[in-house]
Every structure is written in structure tokens, then in C-alpha cells.
Amino acid sequence: MTYRITLIPGDGIGPEVATAARRVLEATGIEFDWDVQQAGRGAMQQHGTPLPESVLESVRANRVALKGPITTPVGSGFRSVNVALRRALDLYASVRPARTMEGTLVCHQGLDLVVVRENTEGLYAGIEHDVIPDMAAESIRIITRPASERIVRFAFDYARANSRRKVTVVHKANILKATDGLFLKVAREVAREYPDIEFEDRIVDAMCMLLVQRPSDYDVLVMHNLYGDIVSDLCSGLVGGLGVAPGANLGDDLAVFEPVHGSAPEYAGQNKLNPTAAILSGALMLRYLGEREAADRVEAAVAKVVSDGRYVTFDLKPASEDRSAVGTREMADAIIATMQTRRALSDTA
Numbered sequence: 183m184t185y186r187i188t189l190i191p192g193d194g195i196g197p198e199v200a201t202a203a204r205r206v207l208e209a210t211g212i213e214f215d216w217d218v219q220q221a222g223r224g225a226m227q228q229h230g231t232p233l234p235e236s237v238l239e240s241v242r243a244n245r246v247a248l249k250g251p252i253t254t255p256v257g258s259g260f261r262s263v264n265v266a267l268r269r270a271l272d273l274y275a276s277v278r279p280a281r282t283m284e285g286t287l288v289c290h291q292g293l294d295l296v297v298v299r300e301n302t303e304g305l306y307a308g309i310e311h312d313v314i315p316d317m318a319a320e321s322i323r324i325i326t327r328p329a330s331e332r333i334v335r336f337a338f339d340y341a342r343a344n345s346r347r348k349v350t351v352v353h354k355a356n357i358l359k360a361t362d363g364l365f366l367k368v369a370r371e372v373a374r375e376y377p378d379i380e381f382e383d384r385i386v387d388a389m390c391m392l393l394v395q396r397p398s399d400y401d402v403l404v405m406h407n408l409y410g411d412i413v414s415d416l417c418s419g420l421v422g423g424l425g426v427a428p429g430a431n432l433g434d435d436l437a438v439f440e441p442v443h444g445s446a447p448e449y450a451g452q453n454k455l456n457p458t459a460a461i462l463s464g465a466l467m468l469r470y471l472g473e474r475e476a477a478d479r480v481e482a483a484v485a486k487v488v489s490d491g492r493y494v495t496f497d498l499k500p501a502s503e504d505r506s507a508v509g510t511r512e513m514a515d516a517i518i519a520t521m522q523t524r525r526a527l528s529d530t531a
């Protein structure tokens with residue numbers, strides 16, 4: 183069977199890491215028919231919009247997409263394409279696993295955390311305006327019962343389906359009593375329907391400290407958009423950095439897979455940054471498609487290359503060994519070669 187998948191390379195380092203992921207996925211032997219769509223800076227120049235309707239139509243038609251990161255101008259310019267895409271397609275749940283791999287430079291070994299982030303509302307709805315130009319501005323943060331209930335239920339269903347032990351809801355309901363208060367109230371109600379899964383809540387600032395000190399106390403974490411953005415970067419730092427953190431944006435019947443990291447424009451075109459996050463996002467996509475064995479092979483090959491530590495990008499090397507780092511393309515080559523060697527060995531066994 184051939185899978186038709188929307189491929190959005192993105193901009194900055196996006197095309198480099200997306201190409202690496204595409205090559206690794208193709209090396210599994212599974213057939214893909216890539217529907218390549220441009221979004222971000224290139225699309226802005228070509229179509230006058232960073233998110234052409236054709237991109238959304240492609241994802242709606244193919245139901246699954248693999249996406250590289252896309253730059254959002256800071257302070258002015260167009261709104262985030264990433265946020266707009268998730269909202270337009272109602273990809274309400276962002277799932278960001280953070281798992282340590284042997285060979286990464288980390289303080290805590292054996293971590294296995296999952297951040298579930300609400301993707302459609304909160305401050306990222308971007309409802310903001312000047313009250314007095316250059317003097318005062320206002321952002322409106324909307325939290326609704328349906329969206330809160332949907333994301334918390336998603337987290338519990340995910341925990342149950344993946345044999346996870348605990349869900350921690352993260353909030354700031356001590357200060358934001360109406361908005362986060364509603365989220366926490368709904369979370370407590372939903373939790374009662376899942377007596378087999380442990381439930382607790384944490385205030386977001388304390389959560390950050392606890393994650394740094396005792397991350398293995400946590401399992402599945404669920405929270406609204408802004409906290410999810412910050413806490414998932416923190417968790418990626420715990421397991422080796424943004425270069426190794428994959429992600430999935432899931433709706434009821436559409437899915438877009440993308441690394442947690444951004445477009446790192448200062449590195450664009452240098453063949454320098456780590457393709458692992460994009461490749462592992464591709465492995466999450468394989469699982470979603472039901473191709474578990476291929477996903478296992480990709481993850482095992484990534485783990486082997488990272489633990490060997492020879493053909494890895496500079497972010498996975500101690501500073502003293504920076505010069506022996508390889509580039510994006512060469513690390514992907516090593517992952518492909520590892521997959522092929524293992525396959526040849528298992529064929530001859």
C-alpha cells in the first residue's frame with residue numbers, strides 16, 4: 183500500500199530536517215506518495231499568504247501530514263502559521279513525548295514523559311489589540327469547558343491506551359481563578375471517570391521546578407496552550423534538547439507530525455542541526471498509520487546512532503568534541519545505514 187502524505191518542508195532549517203525525515207521514512211521500505219506543500223516565508227513571497235488554502239485542503243484530503251518548522255516574525259508581521267494550521271484543522275491535541283536516549287548529555291536518565299498541550303484556545307487564539315497605541319495593549323484569553331474537557335479526556339484516553347500510570351494537570355488556578363479555575367474544575371470532573379489512572383494537579387511554576395528536580399515522578403502532563411509550549415521545551419531540555427524532541431498534532435481524524443523545535447533561521451542552509459526530532463516525528467506518524475514495526479525500526483536505529491555518538495550533530499557532543507560532529511544529512515545517512523544493516527542481519531538470521 184502507498185500512503186499519500188502532505189509534506190510541508192517549512193522554512194529556516196525546516197527543509198533540511200524534513201528531507202532527512204523523508205529519506206529515513208522511505209528507507210523503511212514503506213511506499214509514500216508525498217504531496218509537497220509550501221507554507222511560511224516561501225509561500226508568502228509566492229502566494230501573498232504564509233498559509234495558502236491549498237495547504238489546508240491537502241491535509242484535509244490526505245488526513246496526515248509531516249511538517250517542518252515555520253518562522254513567525256516577532257512582534258509584527260503575519261501571525262503564526264503553526265498556530266493557524268492547528269486551529270484551522272482543529273488539531274486540538276499536541277502530543278510531545280520526551281524520552282531519554284542513551285548517549286545524550288542529560289542530568290536524569292530513564293525519563294519517559296508526555297506533554298499533552300491544548301492547541302486551539304487560550305492566549306494563542308491571538309485575540310489582542312491596542313487599547314492606547316504604544317501605551318497599552320490587551321490580550322483576551324478564552325478557556326472553554328468543551329475544549330478543556332476534550333483535552334483532559336484526550337490525556338486520560340492516551341494514558342489508558344498507552345499503559346501510563348498518572349495524569350498531572352498543570353494550571354495557574356490560584357491566580358487565574360476564572361479561566362484556569364474552570365480548566366481545573368473540568369479536569370477534576372473528567373478524572374473521576376478514570377479511576378484506574380492516578381490524577382493530581384500542579385501549579386505551573388512549581389511544576390517547572392519539580393520537573394527539573396524530580397522529573398521521574400511525572401508521567402503524562404496535560405495543560406493549556408501557553409504552558410504547554412513552555413513546559414514541552416523544558417521537557418525536551420531534560421532529554422537532550424530540542425534536536426531530539428518529536429511531536430504530533432492530533433484532531434479527531436486529521437494529524438500533523440512535526441518536531442517541537444522551531445525554524446532556527448540562524449542555522450538555515452548550513453547542514454548543521456539535528457534531524458532526530460523530525461525523524462522521530464516521522465516514527466510517530468508511522469505508528470499513527472498502523473506501521474508499528476517500521477516505527478520500531480526507525481526508533482531503534484536512531485537510538486543506536488545516538489548511543490554510539492559517532493555520527494551525531496554537535497548538540498549531542500560534549501563541547502570539547504564539537505569538531506567531530508557530523509551534519510544533518512550525514513546523521514540521517516547513519517540512521518539509514520543502521521536500519522539497513524539491521525534488516526540485512528535479521529534477513530540472514
Ligand code: NAD
Pocket residue numbers: 199250251252253254255264423424425426440441442443444445446447455456457459497
Ligand atoms: P528554535 O526552536 O527554532 O531554536 C532555538 C534553538 O534551539 C536554536 O538556536 C538551536 O540552538 C536549538 N535547536 C532548535 N532546533 C534544533 C535542532 N534540530 N537541532 C539542534 N538544536 C536545535 O526556536 P526560536 O529560535 O525561538 O524560533 C525560531 C523561529 O521558529 C521563530 O520564528 C518561531 O516562531 C518559530 N517556531 C516554529 C515552530 C513550529 O514550526 N512548530 C515551533 C517553535 C518556534
